Amino acid sequence: MNYDGPRWVVKNNQFAEITERDFIQRYAVSLSNSKLDIWGFVPTITISYTKRDSNITAREYDKTSIEFNMQQRF
DSSP states (O other): OTTTSSSEEEETTTEEEEOOOOEEEEEEEEOOTSOOBBBBBEEEEEEEEEEEEEGGGGGGGGEEEEEEEEOOEE
């Protein structure tokens, strides 16, 4: 499959070839507390929001995620 090939959309009841253009924004906040040391690891929670705008409507999305990580501090 050729994913870099032309993209086709229906515009004004006709097929039209377009070049995909995306604009992606991501915002994230991480929280940790080094006093919660567990065997040398510190828990970290990250909350993020991603928004993707595209000239192809089906490729647009908003996503919120929560991540939990254990980080080793030296």
